[in-house]
Amino acid sequence: MSASTITISPVTRIEGHAKITIQVDAKGLVKDARFHVNEFRGFEKFCEGRLMWEMGGITSRICGICPTSHLITSAKAGDAILAVAVPQTAQKLRRLITLAQWIQSHALSFFHLSSPDFLLGWDADPATRNIFGLVAHDKEFARRGIRLRKFGQEIIEVLGSRRIHTPWAVAGGVREPFDPAQKQHLLGWIPEAKETAVIALDALKKIHLKLQGDIPNFGNFRSLFVGLVADDGALEYYDGALRIMDGAGNIIADKIDPTRYHEYFGEATEDWSYLKFPYYRPFGYPKGMYRVGPLARVNICDYIDTPMAEAERKLFKAIAGDAGAVNNSFYFHYARLIEILFAVEKVEALLNDPDILGTNVRAKASINQPRGVGACEAPRGTLFHEYEVNSDGILEKVNLVIATAQNNLAMNRTVRQLAMQYLDGTKVTEGILNRIEAGIRCFDPCLSCSTHAIGAMALHLQVVDEEHRLLWDVRR
Amino acid sequence: MKPKVATVWLGGCSGCHMSFLDLDERLIELAEKMELVFSPIADIKEFPRDVDVTLVEGAVANVEHEEFAHIIRRNSRSVVSFGDCAVTGNVTAMRNAIDTEDVLHRSYVELADINPRIPREYPTIAELMPQARPLHEFITVDAYIHGCPPTAEQIWSAVSELLQGRMPALSHVYLRYG
Numbered sequence: 001m002s003a004s005t006i007t008i009s010p011v012t013r014i015e016g017h018a019k020i021t022i023q024v025d026a027k028g029l030v031k032d033a034r035f036h037v038n039e040f041r042g043f044e045k046f047c048e049g050r051l052m053w054e055m056g057g058i059t060s061r062i063c064g065i066c067p068t069s070h071l072i073t074s075a076k077a078g079d080a081i082l083a084v085a086v087p088q089t090a091q092k093l094r095r096l097i098t099l100a101q102w103i104q105s106h107a108l109s110f111f112h113l114s115s116p117d118f119l120l121g122w123d124a125d126p127a128t129r130n131i132f133g134l135v136a137h138d139k140e141f142a143r144r145g146i147r148l149r150k151f152g153q154e155i156i157e158v159l160g161s162r163r164i165h166t167p168w169a170v171a172g173g174v175r176e177p178f179d180p181a182q183k184q185h186l187l188g189w190i191p192e193a194k195e196t197a198v199i200a201l202d203a204l205k206k207i208h209l210k211l212q213g214d215i216p217n218f219g220n221f222r223s224l225f226v227g228l229v230a231d232d233g234a235l236e237y238y239d240g241a242l243r244i245m246d247g248a249g250n251i252i253a254d255k256i257d258p259t260r261y262h263e264y265f266g267e268a269t270e271d272w273s274y275l276k277f278p279y280y281r282p283f284g285y286p287k288g289m290y291r292v293g294p295l296a297r298v299n300i301c302d303y304i305d306t307p308m309a310e311a312e313r314k315l316f317k318a319i320a321g322d323a324g325a326v327n328n329s330f331y332f333h334y335a336r337l338i339e340i341l342f343a344v345e346k347v348e349a350l351l352n353d354p355d356i357l358g359t360n361v362r363a364k365a366s367i368n369q370p371r372g373v374g375a376c377e378a379p380r381g382t383l384f385h386e387y388e389v390n391s392d393g394i395l396e397k398v399n400l401v402i403a404t405a406q407n408n409l410a411m412n413r414t415v416r417q418l419a420m421q422y423l424d425g426t427k428v429t430e431g432i433l434n435r436i437e438a439g440i441r442c443f444d445p446c447l448s449c450s451t452h453a454i455g456a457m458a459l460h461l462q463v464v465d466e467e468h469r470l471l472w473d474v475r476r
Numbered sequence: 477m478k479p480k481v482a483t484v485w486l487g488g489c490s491g492c493h494m495s496f497l498d499l500d501e502r503l504i505e506l507a508e509k510m511e512l513v514f515s516p517i518a519d520i521k522e523f524p525r526d527v528d529v530t531l532v533e534g535a536v537a538n539v540e541h542e543e544f545a546h547i548i549r550r551n552s553r554s555v556v557s558f559g560d561c562a563v564t565g566n567v568t569a570m571r572n573a574i575d576t577e578d579v580l581h582r583s584y585v586e587l588a589d590i591n592p593r594i595p596r597e598y599p600t601i602a603e604l605m606p607q608a609r610p611l612h613e614f615i616t617v618d619a620y621i622h623g624c625p626p627t628a629e630q631i632w633s634a635v636s637e638l639l640q641g642r643m644p645a646l647s648h649v650y651l652r653y654g
């Protein structure tokens with residue numbers, strides 16, 4: 001048998017397009033596997049010369065899944081350039097929309113994109129492994145997921161007048177106050193949303209028992225974990241300081257001002273992907289691999305300040321046991337569902353907070369600082385926007401460090417681990433290739449954010465021996 | 477036979493696909509009226525033959541998009557430009573006034589400290605075209621849905637027409653950009 005390359009393209013049911021290539025040697029053993037991101041749009045260049053005030057509207061178009069996270073992060077970079085104190089009402093409303101973004105994005109990841117694997121099975125007919133297949137399989141479960149996402153989107157629409165690409169948050173605050181008439185309507189969603197989060201957690205626990213054979217291979221390795229935590233160590237999503245934990249659960253750096261992110265994190269380029277490879281500078285490249293997002297956040301926080309999510313966090317921590325941190329990427333799914341529960345509880349608390357009804361929602365000023373950094377926890381991890389402007393607010397430099405890119409080293413490691421585990425040189429099935437893709441889905445990568453890609457080639461793999469006899473033939 | 481529908485995502489942000497998901501419970505209704513045969517949210521890897529309607533999000537921005545646009549056209553009875561990037565190039569085309577090398581240089585050389593260089597392992601990754609262009613410059617497009625993204629209402633109206641074999645008209649109600 002000759003050496004060959006297996007290509008999975010496009011990787012589907014992730015928010016973006018990518019390819020996986022697996023290099024197989026002459027004995028059929030996996031030598032290497034790579035996760036390639038295949039497109040590039042160039043925001044960091046074409047935003048030069050634009051007005052700082054436009055950046056919320058432009059950068060939300062980086063990604064249709066988490067436009068609100070870009071909007072908020074852009075507004076925070078703008079706050080720093082204006083050097084203003086954002087009114088408390090606006091801060092709380094920005095928190096509310098950030099939580100809504102978590103709910104809709106996490107619901108999409110679990111129900112629409114990943115649960116077809118869990119409920120229909122890795123080896124189910126690929127034609128049915130999608131949200132419509134899920135509707136046919138379990139209409140009630142699918143309806144719950146669709147409605148949970150809808151709840152998140154409705155909060156965004158109530159605040160920002162539209163669900164996708166709202167320009168509502170601006171440097172200094174937000175454009176419009178909260179409409180008090182909507183409070184009861186949104187509160188009316190809370191019981192159903194909590195119930196759905198609990199149903200999803202129960203479903204995942206059953207899936208977890210069923211998949212005991214597969215789970216140990218799902219990106220199970222030590223890495224650093226990075227994210228924002230609140231001053232008192234609580235799970236944070238809008239503000240706070242950076243904390244860095246190692247794979248044994250030791251906090252190795254804490255209370256880092258996020259505006260100093262580039263002192264701690266560098267970026268590498270590889271020839272074979274448009275997605276860069278951020279790394280933790282003190283450990284170098286690629287040893288400074290780190291993970292961000294739900295798994296990191298639930299690992300690094302000291303507690304969650306809502307009761308139902310905190311009870312789940314304790315169960316999550318028990319998985320780590322003596323290891324100190326939960327290192328298996330499969331538990332991204334668990335952490336994501338804990339965060340949905342947290343976000344729903346927190347939305348309820350914010351809706352009942354009279355401060356959100358204030359009408360002073362925007363501090364106005366002209367350009368007071370030449371540079372501003374915004375940071376926030378997007379659904380997939382810490383997001384940084386850095387702008388340098390001239391005295392008229394025209395952008396001279398833009399740097400965007402996106403959550404998904406920060407998981408790039410770990411996603412590649414996961415793909416390699418799964419390929420080596422499942423491909424033994426004698427067989428390759430569609431179900432096995434789907435498991436390798438499912439490894440990527442744990443991270444819920446949002447590749448439109450990072451660059452965005454498509455692979456148009458079908459998956460068609462043939463492996464032949466030296467006499468060109470067909471050994472494997474897989475097509476979908 | 478239920479109509480076969482494909483959705484494709486070229487150079488864009490996926491916001492149009494997310495707006496499609498904003499149909500919410502109407503997705504359950506759609507599941508009974510159509511068959512989703514190819515989509516970023518489904519698992520079929522090869523674009524099928526005999527697709528009735530294909531919605532295309534995004535501009536044509538790299539060489540793979542262009543190849544793929546022709547495959548879509550050959551295999552689809554109707555092709556719809558789905559959202560402003562497919563219709564006009566929109567945000568994806570904001571790089572068009574700048575030399576492609578300069579755009580790539582900013583991200584992969586200036587903003588990288590290890591291996592600063594422009595990724596060029598073609599065709600593992602796709603080579604950018606000098607400009608991102610609207611879909612109809614490459615293939616014949618049968619209908620257009622405007623918006624960045626189009627609203628769920630617009631999508632519902634257009635898809636309802638398409639599933640009955642009619643072309644959605646450019647109604648003034650929905651003829652808006654942004």
